[in-house]
Amino acid sequence: MPSPWPRRSGSLVLRDATPGDVEQLLTYRNDPEVNRWMMRTSVDPEEFRRSWAAAPGSDTDHSCVAERDGVVVAMGFLEIVDDGLHEETPRGVEAVIGYIVDPRRAGQGVATDLARGLVAAAVDDLGLRRVKACCNRDNPASSRVLEKAGMRREEHGVEDSWHAEHGWVDGYGYAILAEEWRGEVGGLREIRDASAAVQPRRALPPAVAWETGERHTARLSLGDAAPDDVDQILRYRNRPEVGRWMLRARVEPEAFRRAWLEPGERDRSFVARLGDRVVGSCSIEVRDGSGQPGGPVQGCEAEIGYVLDPAFHGQGYGREIAAAGLDRCFRELRVRRVTAGLYADNVASARLLSGLGMRLEQYGVRDSWHPDHGWVDGAAYGLLAREWRA
Numbered sequence: 257m258p259s260p261w262p263r264r265s266g267s268l269v270l271r272d273a274t275p276g277d278v279e280q281l282l283t284y285r286n287d288p289e290v291n292r293w294m295m296r297t298s299v300d301p302e303e304f305r306r307s308w309a310a311a312p313g314s315d316t317d318h319s320c321v322a323e324r325d326g327v328v329v330a331m332g333f334l335e336i337v338d339d340g341l342h343e344e345t346p347r348g349v350e351a352v353i354g355y356i357v358d359p360r361r362a363g364q365g366v367a368t369d370l371a372r373g374l375v376a377a378a379v380d381d382l383g384l385r386r387v388k389a390c391c392n393r394d395n396p397a398s399s400r401v402l403e404k405a406g407m408r409r410e411e412h413g414v415e416d417s418w419h420a421e422h423g424w425v426d427g428y429g430y431a432i433l434a435e436e437w438r439g440e441v442g443g444l445r446e447i448r449d450a451s452a453a454v455q456p457r458r459a460l461p462p463a464v465a466w467e468t469g470e471r472h473t474a475r476l477s478l479g480d481a482a483p484d485d486v487d488q489i490l491r492y493r494n495r496p497e498v499g500r501w502m503l504r505a506r507v508e509p510e511a512f513r514r515a516w517l518e519p520g521e522r523d524r525s526f527v528a529r530l531g532d533r534v535v536g537s538c539s540i541e542v543r544d545g546s547g548q549p550g551g552p553v554q555g556c557e558a559e560i561g562y563v564l565d566p567a568f569h570g571q572g573y574g575r576e577i578a579a580a581g582l583d584r585c586f587r588e589l590r591v592r593r594v595t596a597g598l599y600a601d602n603v604a605s606a607r608l609l610s611g612l613g614m615r616l617e618q619y620g621v622r623d624s625w626h627p628d629h630g631w632v633d634g635a636a637y638g639l640l641a642r643e644w645r646a
Contacts, residue, residue, distance in 0.1 A: 259312060260334075260381035261320050265373025268322045268366065270332060277321045278308045281331050281356075290359055292421075293395040316348075318377065322355075322370045330357040330366050334374050336384065345625040350386045351378040355401075367398075371405035379434045385631075386433050386623065392417070393426035402430040406437060408444045411618035414638055415593065424592075433622060447619040447633075464583045473576040476528040476535060481516040485527045488534040489516075492565050501602040502563070505627050524558075524589060528577045535573050536564035538581035542589060557593045558585045575608055582612060586644045593640055599624060600633035609637045613644065 262271040273281070282305075284290050286298045311319045315336070322330040333354040338347050353374040357366050371389070378384045389407060391398035403409070411429030419425050435441050464471055464478065471478040481489075490509055492498055499505035519525065522542040528535050539561045560581040564574045578596075585594045598605045600619060610616070614637035624634030 260318055260377035263373055263377055263381070265322075265376065266365070266369030267324050268329070268369045268373060269324075270320045270322055270370070270373045270377070272312045273308050273319070273321045273331075275305075275309070277328050278305055280328055281308075281321070284358055285331075285356065287359065290356060293392040293398065293419075294356075318382070320374075322366065322373075324361075324366065328358075329361040330355055330370050332370050332374050334378055336382070337388075344627045349384055350388065351382070351384050352388045352390075353378065354389060367401045368404045371401050371407075375405055375407070375432060375437055379437045384434065386431060387437075388429065388431045390427055390429045392419070393428050399428060405432075406444070407432045408436075408447070408621065410447060410620050410623075411636070413617050414615065415640060416617075416638065429618060431620065431623065445621050447621060464580045464587075471526070471580075473528075473580055476530055476573065476576055476580075478526050478528050478580055481525075481527045481537070483513075483517065485529070485534050486513050486516045488565075489527070489537055489563070492567075493563065495566065497566055498563065500628070501599055501605065503561075503597065503599075503624065524584065526580075526584070528573070528580070530568075530573075534565065535568050536562060536577050538562045538577050538584075540581055540585060540589075542591065556591055557595065558589060558591045559595050559597070560585065561596060561598075574605075575611065578608060579612055582639065582644060586641045591641065593638060594644075595636055595638045597634060597636045599626065600635040606635065606637075612639075614639045 259272060262269055264270070282301055285304065291298065307317070308319065311317045318334040318336070320332045320334070321328050322332055333352075335352050336348055337350055337352050338345070353371065355367055355370045355374070357370070375387050378387045387407070389402050390411075391402065393399075393412065399409070407430035409428055410431050411427070413427040413429070415424040415426060417425050417427045432444070433441075436444050464473060490507075490512060493512070494506045515523075516525070524540040524542060525538060526540075527537045539559075541559050543557045543559060560578065562574060562577045562581065564577070582594055585591050594614075595617075596609055596614060598609075600606075606616075616635060617638040618634075618636035620634045620636075622631040622633060624632055626632050
């Protein structure tokens with residue numbers, strides 16, 4: 257893919273970096289006043305030099321330097337990323353941008369011109385459909401820059417990022433679609449919260465006694481999947497009314513069986529039975545937290561999801577299964593944070609998660625791919641262990 261540089265943006269010229277530029281960038285990259293709000297507060301100089309040397313020949317890394325009046329005043333980052341969960345997702349269509357400004361140039365509009373130039377390069381030169389950026393919640397200057405660059409705040413992750421000096425901090429996520437940048441849709445699309453009308457958390461089903469091995473809710477018994485359980489799930493898993501709301505609309509039966517019967521060490525999923533009938537299942541994947549290497553992040557988060565046999569819809573079983581999943585994450589697995597993702601139009605699941613106390617933390621406009629419906633809005637919910645205990 258050809259480089260989008262050089263390009264002019266406001267008062268800046270954005271171009272590929274030379275070795276001399278990189279040495280200049282290193283004079284302030286590890287300055288505490290510069291990287292105070294960066295997740296990776298310091299870099300190894302040699303690694304830094306190697307990454308910049310490789311950028312001009314990369315198909316995905318389009319980092320650049322920003323020059324004003326012949327002087328390098330900032331560095332910009334533009335990386336093409338793939339976030340698809342399955343093979344059908346289009347690849348190489350989205351970018352993440354970022355920037356670091358020479359502290360002597362702070363407050364002079366450099367960051368805003370640079371951010372706008374990065375978005376323009378991603379959309380106009382590279383032909384990407386969506387651009388993202390993130391910043392620390394406690395860094396209002398970066399929030400203002402991204403908003404002035406035309407981006408919409410789509411995410412507020414509560415204590416989702418580890419910072420070497422500040423511990424767990426909140427993160428903001430911003431994004432803009434290509435048609436919004438080009439002015440084809442009359443401005444940024446507003447986001448909505450499908451769970452906004454839901455009342456505060458209702459009383460939960462009786463707790464699951466995971467520690468004793470007696471795994472059950474008021475009506476359901478819970479446990480690892482047996483071959484017959486998986487066969488029962490497969491009878492409804494690929495039905496259109498089930499796959500319509502799943503991030504993976506359809507599954508390949510043999511791969512599905514292997515995943516359930518030979519789970520990985522971080523897969524703590526379970527099935528829920530009513531007598532001998534499998535009512536539904538809950539997927540649990542334990543993950544490392546995001547943040548700087550060396551932080552206390554290993555196995556500290558989990559993502560959950562649930563699937564319910566359509567024959568049992570409207571009877572409260574989905575809520576029992578999801579509540580049991582949260583209970584297992586926090587009581588048995590001792591994770592500090594749980595997330596759940598869904599398509600934003602899945603109002604029933606949005607209300608269920610909100611009713612369990614989970615908070616809407618992300619609403620991504622056309623950020624998720626569905627094999628039958630194309631690009632659709634996605635949402636993500638989050639909950640901390642201390643909030644669950646409360």
